Amino acid sequence: MKLVFATNNKNKLKEVQALVPSTIQIISLSDIGCNEDIPETSPTIEGNAKQKALYIKEHYGYDCFADDTGLEVEALDGAPGVYSARYAGEDKDAHANMDKLLKELEGKPSRKAQFKTVIALTTHGELKSFTGICKGTITESKKGEKGFGYDPVFLPDGYSQTFAELLLSEKNKIGHRGQAVQQLIEHLS
Numbered sequence: 001m002k003l004v005f006a007t008n009n010k011n012k013l014k015e016v017q018a019l020v021p022s023t024i025q026i027i028s029l030s031d032i033g034c035n036e037d038i039p040e041t042s043p044t045i046e047g048n049a050k051q052k053a054l055y056i057k058e059h060y061g062y063d064c065f066a067d068d069t070g071l072e073v074e075a076l077d078g079a080p081g082v083y084s085a086r087y088a089g090e091d092k093d094a095h096a097n098m099d100k101l102l103k104e105l106e107g108k109p110s111r112k113a114q115f116k117t118v119i120a121l122t123t124h125g126e127l128k129s130f131t132g133i134c135k136g137t138i139t140e141s142k143k144g145e146k147g148f149g150y151d152p153v154f155l156p157d158g159y160s161q162t163f164a165e166l167l168l169s170e171k172n173k174i175g176h177r178g179q180a181v182q183q184l185i186e187h188l189s
């Protein structure tokens with residue numbers, strides 16, 4: 001089975017490819033000739049995932065799945081949430097985003113946070129969604145070189161290493177995207 005994953009983010013592709021069985025072949029947006037920025041204008045993570053999946057179905061004709069992820073920080077009332085990519089500005093700079101987050105959390109009593117991923121799937125004229133959540137805390141400083149985005153400042157509950165210090169297989173086992181992908185795989189099989 002071939003399925004388009006509505007992303008050109010190499011890190012996300014790597015994570016998802018490592019999870020799906022060999023019977024499912026993941027195709028990226030560049031593989032279908034799509035190199036444009038897909039609109040993500042919804043005020044919710046769920047809404048953005050659905051918007052991306054429907055956009056590809058409508059404009060390129062492929063059944064596909066899309067993910068949208070946000071980091072929700074308790075002491076910041078759920079921010080940056082759906083605005084995680086552009087938290088520190090339009091250039092989506094991961095280090096600037098983390099620097100801003102660490103600054104905003106200075107002196108705050110709670111550093112609890114969670115990653116939330118919603119995967120939206122369009123197949124046979126239907127739209128389904130799957131949600132994965134990973135709870136943890138925001139560290140005082142960046143640690144680790146692996147992963148992407150906010151991984152160097154996210155310490156998953158029960159672990160002493162950030163997502164950026166863990167192996168991809170470990171992040172996938174407990175992570176938000178991994179959980180949502182497992183539900184997607186169960187649905188597809």
Ligand code: IMP
Pocket residue numbers: 009067068069070071084085086092094097147148149150151163177
């Ligand atoms: P997106 O809109 O799903 O691409 O992601 C929104 C923001 O969350 C981007 O800044 C990403 O770098 C960040 N992000 C998404 N997934 C992860 C992850 O697994 N770890 C760390 N940051 C992530």
